[in-house]
Amino acid sequence: MIMDTAETSSINRLQQSFSLLRQDLQRDIIGQPHLIDCLLVALLADGHLLVEGAPGLAKTTAVKALAARIEADFHRVQFTPDLLPADLTGTDVFRPQSGAFEFERGPLFHNIVLADEINRAPAKVQSALLEAMAEQQITVGRSTWHLPELFMVMATQNPIEQEGTFALPEAQLDRFLMHVTIGYPDAASELAILRLAREQASRRGQTKAVSPALMSQADVFAAREAAMAVHMAPALEEYLTQLVLATRDAGRYGPELKRWIAWGGSPRATIALDRCSRARAWLAGRDYVLPEDVHGIAREVLRHRVLLSYEAEAEGVRPDRVIDRLLDLVPLP
Numbered sequence: 001m002i003m004d005t006a007e008t009s010s011i012n013r014l015q016q017s018f019s020l021l022r023q024d025l026q027r028d029i030i031g032q033p034h035l036i037d038c039l040l041v042a043l044l045a046d047g048h049l050l051v052e053g054a055p056g057l058a059k060t061t062a063v064k065a066l067a068a069r070i071e072a073d074f075h076r077v078q079f080t081p082d083l084l085p086a087d088l089t090g091t092d093v094f095r096p097q098s099g100a101f102e103f104e105r106g107p108l109f110h111n112i113v114l115a116d117e118i119n120r121a122p123a124k125v126q127s128a129l130l131e132a133m134a135e136q137q138i139t140v141g142r143s144t145w146h147l148p149e150l151f152m153v154m155a156t157q158n159p160i161e162q163e164g165t166f167a168l169p170e171a172q173l174d175r176f177l178m179h180v181t182i183g184y185p186d187a188a189s190e191l192a193i194l195r196l197a198r199e200q201a202s203r204r205g206q207t208k209a210v211s212p213a214l215m216s217q218a219d220v221f222a223a224r225e226a227a228m229a230v231h232m233a234p235a236l237e238e239y240l241t242q243l244v245l246a247t248r249d250a251g252r253y254g255p256e257l258k259r260w261i262a263w264g265g266s267p268r269a270t271i272a273l274d275r276c277s278r279a280r281a282w283l284a285g286r287d288y289v290l291p292e293d294v295h296g297i298a299r300e301v302l303r304h305r306v307l308l309s310y311e312a313e314a315e316g317v318r319p320d321r322v323i324d325r326l327l328d329l330v331p332l333p
């Protein structure tokens with residue numbers, strides 16, 4: 001692809017803004033660089049995130065920090081067993097003044113939506129959210145409403161407490177671009193978090209210092225375009241495809257993988273690997289994808305798409321181990 005210099009410099013400017021955005025986020029969210037990278041990859045690849053992590057690991061802080069730095073409005077929805085689909089989508093409300101029903105938009109009509117503890121709401125609500133995510137529109141009665149062009153959902157799941165929860169249907173997990181798991185911070189980060197929290201507490205009540213420069217939505221869209229235009233060599237495309245095919249026909253890579261995998265990834269997995277690898281390459285300041293970009297996001301893309309067998313569960317095999325094995329066995333280009 002030949003680009004003129006003006007185009008190249010505007011792409012460089014966007015890459016720089018994203019690199020600054022990442023630095024800013026790392027100041028607010030300590031010791032979770034992977035979560036930040038996944039948020040940025042999802043933003044660039046126009047996808048949604050499922051985040052699994054114990055309470056108090058900065059999930060809410062992270063999405064809020066992102067929303068505060070781009071031109072986007074943010075809304076958090078706590079999922080509970082009594083939530084109804086209309087509580088998310090909105091509903092027709094009777095207006096006595098006009099004597100007619102008017103659609104009142106629900107909380108999904110925001111740019112960045114945090115769906116907290118998504119597995120606490122029953123299937124109907126989950127599927128209303130997942131449908132809106134896949135189609136970027138909502139149908140209520142006979143009317144269809146479009147969600148904003150910038151629309152990103154981060155759903156959270158708590159791995160500790162499973163009582164009274166409704167597991168997300170496996171078939172619908174595919175709608176998430178990535179499934180991110182976050183763990184506890186290390187000792188140094190823990191200390192840094194403590195200091196940051198103290199500093200924030202002492203600043204509370206004071207008038208805010210200069211608020212950070214907002215990245216415009218136009219810049220986000222331009223960055224998406226540039227990231228998705230990153231070059232991927234045909235051999236690497238072939239490798240992506242082979243990785244996903246291996247999840248469906250694991251027997252080719254030995255009896256162990258065959259035993260472990262009950263169901264492989266769909267074409268959505270291939271498309272997601274492609275988009276996320278490009279976004280990652282672009283974030284790293286490159287205009288071509290390397291195998292390390294694929295490896296850097298393969299776990300997140302495949303984790304929720306490779307369904308393990310009972311045997312694997314009985315043997316205590318986790319999806320990450322299966323994916324790592326696939327990455328070892330499928331030959332690199």
Ligand SMILES: Nc1ncnc2c1ncn2[C@@H]1O[C@H](COP(=O)(O)OP(=O)(O)OP(=O)(O)O)[C@@H](O)[C@H]1O
Nearest residue numbers: 028029030031032054055056057058059060061193
């Ligand atoms: N890595 C971190 N960097 C900075 N602050 C952190 C970090 N982890 C936790 N905190 C602080 O801990 C508190 C809890 O964070 P937050 O509310 O974002 O967690 P959460 O993952 O959303 O929890 P929950 O699952 O209970 O909703 C916040 O005050 C946040 O500032």
Ligand SMILES: [Mg+2]
Nearest residue numbers: 059060061116
């Ligand atoms: Mg939270």
